[in-house]
Amino acid sequence: MSGTSTPKSAGQSLPPPPAAPVTLRINGQDHHLELAPWTSLLDALREYAGLTGTKKGCDHGQCGACTVLVDGKRINSCLTLAVLQEGADITTIEGLGQEGNLHPLQQAFIDHDAFQCGYCTPGQICSAQGLINEGKAHTEDEIRELMSGNICRCGAYVGILNAVKEVVDKKSIALRS
Amino acid sequence: MSSTTNHVGKAPSRVEGPAKVTGAAKYSAEFNVPDLVYGYVVSSPIAKGKILKIHADKVLAIPGVLQVFSHENVPGLAWFDKSYKDDVAPGGSPFRPLHDDEVKFSMQPVALVVADTFELARYAASILDIEYKESTHETDIEAKRDDGHEPGKGKTGYKPPVRRGNANKGLAKAEQHIKQEYIHGAQHHNPMELFGATVHYHPNGKLTIYDKTQGVYNCQQYVTKVFGLSKEQARVVNLYMGGGFGAGLRPQYELFLSVLAALELKRSVRLSLTRQQMFSFGHRPHTLQTVEMGTGPDGALLGLKHSALHETSRFEEYTENVVNWSGMLYKCPDVHLNYQVAALDVYTPLDMRAPGAATGSFALEVAMDEMAYAAGLDPLEFRRRNYAEEDQNENKPFSSKKLREAYDEGARRFGWDKRPMAPRATKEGNMLVGWGVAGGVWDASMQKAAAKATITADGKLTVSSAAGENGTGTYTIMTQIAAETLGLPMEAVTFKLGDTTLPEAPVQGGSWTAASVGSAVKSTCEALGEKLLKLAQKLGDSPLKGAKFEDVEFVNGQIRLRQDHDQAVVLRDVLQTSGEREIEADSSAMPNPLTMQKYSMHSHNVVFVEVKVDEELGTVHVSRVLNVVAAGRILNQKTARSQVLGSIVWGISMALMEETVMDHRFGRYMNHNYAEYHVPVNADIRDIEVVFVEEEDPHVNPLGVKGIGEVGLLGVAAAITNAVYHATGKRVRQLPIYLDKLL
Ligand code: FES
Ligand code: FES
Numbered sequence: 001m002s003g004t005s006t007p008k009s010a011g012q013s014l015p016p017p018p019a020a021p022v023t024l025r026i027n028g029q030d031h032h033l034e035l036a037p038w039t040s041l042l043d044a045l046r047e048y049a050g051l052t053g054t055k056k057g058c059d060h061g062q063c064g065a066c067t068v069l070v071d072g073k074r075i076n077s078c079l080t081l082a083v084l085q086e087g088a089d090i091t092t093i094e095g096l097g098q099e100g101n102l103h104p105l106q107q108a109f110i111d112h113d114a115f116q117c118g119y120c121t122p123g124q125i126c127s128a129q130g131l132i133n134e135g136k137a138h139t140e141d142e143i144r145e146l147m148s149g150n151i152c153r154c155g156a157y158v159g160i161l162n163a164v165k166e167v168v169d170k171k172s173i174a175l176r177s
Numbered sequence: 178m179s180s181t182t183n184h185v186g187k188a189p190s191r192v193e194g195p196a197k198v199t200g201a202a203k204y205s206a207e208f209n210v211p212d213l214v215y216g217y218v219v220s221s222p223i224a225k226g227k228i229l230k231i232h233a234d235k236v237l238a239i240p241g242v243l244q245v246f247s248h249e250n251v252p253g254l255a256w257f258d259k260s261y262k263d264d265v266a267p268g269g270s271p272f273r274p275l276h277d278d279e280v281k282f283s284m285q286p287v288a289l290v291v292a293d294t295f296e297l298a299r300y301a302a303s304i305l306d307i308e309y310k311e312s313t314h315e316t317d318i319e320a321k322r323d324d325g326h327e328p329g330k331g332k333t334g335y336k337p338p339v340r341r342g343n344a345n346k347g348l349a350k351a352e353q354h355i356k357q358e359y360i361h362g363a364q365h366h367n368p369m370e371l372f373g374a375t376v377h378y379h380p381n382g383k384l385t386i387y388d389k390t391q392g393v394y395n396c397q398q399y400v401t402k403v404f405g406l407s408k409e410q411a412r413v414v415n416l417y418m419g420g421g422f423g424a425g426l427r428p429q430y431e432l433f434l435s436v437l438a439a440l441e442l443k444r445s446v447r448l449s450l451t452r453q454q455m456f457s458f459g460h461r462p463h464t465l466q467t468v469e470m471g472t473g474p475d476g477a478l479l480g481l482k483h484s485a486l487h488e489t490s491r492f493e494e495y496t497e498n499v500v501n502w503s504g505m506l507y508k509c510p511d512v513h514l515n516y517q518v519a520a521l522d523v524y525t526p527l528d529m530r531a532p533g534a535a536t537g538s539f540a541l542e543v544a545m546d547e548m549a550y551a552a553g554l555d556p557l558e559f560r561r562r563n564y565a566e567e568d569q570n571e572n573k574p575f576s577s578k579k580l581r582e583a584y585d586e587g588a589r590r591f592g593w594d595k596r597p598m599a600p601r602a603t604k605e606g607n608m609l610v611g612w613g614v615a616g617g618v619w620d621a622s623m624q625k626a627a628a629k630a631t632i633t634a635d636g637k638l639t640v641s642s643a644a645g646e647n648g649t650g651t652y653t654i655m656t657q658i659a660a661e662t663l664g665l666p667m668e669a670v671t672f673k674l675g676d677t678t679l680p681e682a683p684v685q686g687g688s689w690t691a692a693s694v695g696s697a698v699k700s701t702c703e704a705l706g707e708k709l710l711k712l713a714q715k716l717g718d719s720p721l722k723g724a725k726f727e728d729v730e731f732v733n734g735q736i737r738l739r740q741d742h743d744q745a746v747v748l749r750d751v752l753q754t755s756g757e758r759e760i761e762a763d764s765s766a767m768p769n770p771l772t773m774q775k776y777s778m779h780s781h782n783v784v785f786v787e788v789k790v791d792e793e794l795g796t797v798h799v800s801r802v803l804n805v806v807a808a809g810r811i812l813n814q815k816t817a818r819s820q821v822l823g824s825i826v827w828g829i830s831m832a833l834m835e836e837t838v839m840d841h842r843f844g845r846y847m848n849h850n851y852a853e854y855h856v857p858v859n860a861d862i863r864d865i866e867v868v869f870v871e872e873e874d875p876h877v878n879p880l881g882v883k884g885i886g887e888v889g890l891l892g893v894a895a896a897i898t899n900a901v902y903h904a905t906g907k908r909v910r911q912l913p914i915y916l917d918k919l920l
Binding site: 038039047051052055058059062092100106110111115121122145147151152153154155158159 | 190418420827856858862865
């Protein structure tokens, strides 16, 4: 195969959209940011709000590394624009717990060694919290299935399952009593 | 009082765990230094040809776009190939990004757009017009079957194929005989974290380069040689790496491009690759293998031939040790191994977890299963009958080898004795159930490494070495070793890594970090211990007076006589009365050439697998995996287990899911994203289990460790393939086992 490719398009390119003020409520705090409308929530968090705990593994909704909670529901933050989330309550891994004040899921992930490199971990934990909020997962098979939107290339799935199960079980015991 | 400071061999949680689970751990593209600008790479749509023209004007006219770098405007850089050679480069001439108008592989980086924001750089890159002249490419290894050549010894660690005795004669004597071909396609490492770098440009022109890499020193020497910088001008840092698996052994092009942009623009620059671009560099090569073997009446192997062919690039000769494992895993007098590569228009392959062995053990271990059936022997029994008591490749005894114990332990736990020999013998509803076994062998290596240790008057110890942490547990095991050597609680110890201002460590690969850096940490802490003992002996009527270093031990925050534990001093008292603010020591460790000459040092494993195959749908479910690993001493039961669990997931992936598929019309990998490049998710993983058969090995290194990052992958794909045969009676010889192969 051989040939010469031609320029894609002649003429003027569209001017890029200007940035405008956007207020995002993240982990209970208002962040006043200057964002162009084509900024994803993921990039807004990482590059503009300085919250790099939320990870980028694909930018296409394929891996779950960017999972955050929006009004308690888990979403892929790479698949939504930041401007669409004005007024919503956004929780990132930084909001779930901090060193010295860990969320039960964070502690369970450490105890069960539910990660290796740690890069999928914030997404896994936010996803697990979303799962618990949904109130759906009870059995191991349900947890496996409903945690399957979050890839872990290190293959820490056994630990992830056990960590999530432990917290789910404690929750349901607490609910019953 | 018994010791509370024996940490090695226990199962402490990762010391960096809290940082990782809270998002506080900083990966390379997350250092938000002030006034960052953003790069975005433009990748070539053609696999071979020339760049005729880069029409940058339109893009440069957009406010906020700072520069378009390409071969048309890169400044004169280092001229000779050797400046671009990194520590782990194979033979040949390394790829130089933006060097000239030549396109050598699909998705080659051909331009870098830099702009004020990431969004703008991405947009500008998407509309950048580039004219190419395409020429005919070759990307299909199948078309090169008769065109391979035996490679040179360009790459460190490469061993030419072994030949001993006369394999043809051995095979001629055999009563049973098999010969088959085994194939797997290309695979890409695909760590979760995208390759990326943040280059902090300081006002004095110095750079701090946060790069995704498995070797900060390797990157520093690359950058200094290519850009003519001094070491002080180019500090390279990697505190956390979101997975490597070999992808970060060599400096990747985000490093070159971001440093180029920072130096030219005198700005701090961030550059991340996209997931698609993660398929534009090294990979495990598409490999064609043939194994031939024959047995005598008692099931003894009489002859073995194993040959392999895979691609390399046109510019470098990549090699890995694919076939040599077949000369040492089993006893066989007559062995002929063959290994060839053929150049194609692709990027150079790159070591990927257990490079060579993962490939070779798949072919060898499926062939062993086929041979066992041909000889009418249970596959595990067949392996026992051909157990290698010594390394016949090297004609040396093993420094230690408990593979037989691993067989016993695994068989007992798995219930192997209940396995019917015949395929298709077990059914559960719609599911055909099968059991398979396979295993492998991997090098126990060690490299030179250095470390430094400092203890302050408050009893806090800081130890450092520029090793890497890509999920392997480096922070944790080094903390354990340091704390135990000086008798401290782990909380009193901080381990620092991943920074070229720290003592040098080798690239994080080859499963050698525990042995190399661990030994350096141990010897450094011992050197510090000798200084502490001297200080302790200066105290007025010290109970340790006259004691030699060998006579004392550091336990529970004390230095005490080994023979009389009551003769002790408290370490903190020593430090405080000494009047010193801090005490420092440095040391290094390197392999012992004498023991290396005497012994063959290797880890081994055996994997037992149960699969359930849906007869109508052809789907394979891996319901049970038991991986028994004999890899010397285990430093941390928790993190070591996780490494092997991860390897099992990789093996399941290799067997059933992973393959980068090339469309040869375009010379391009087509499934270059996480939706179409399949890896397991949580629902794919059922009951998987790891057992360590620990070996006491006084020869391998001062710690007795063999490394655990790679051996666990061996045999997994083969055991699954063998279990699929046992379940269905169908012998699959090409991975991955998609359902079409079973219908
Ligand atoms: S980064 Fe959003 S799903 Fe992968
Ligand atoms: S811990 Fe590395 S990807 Fe999940």
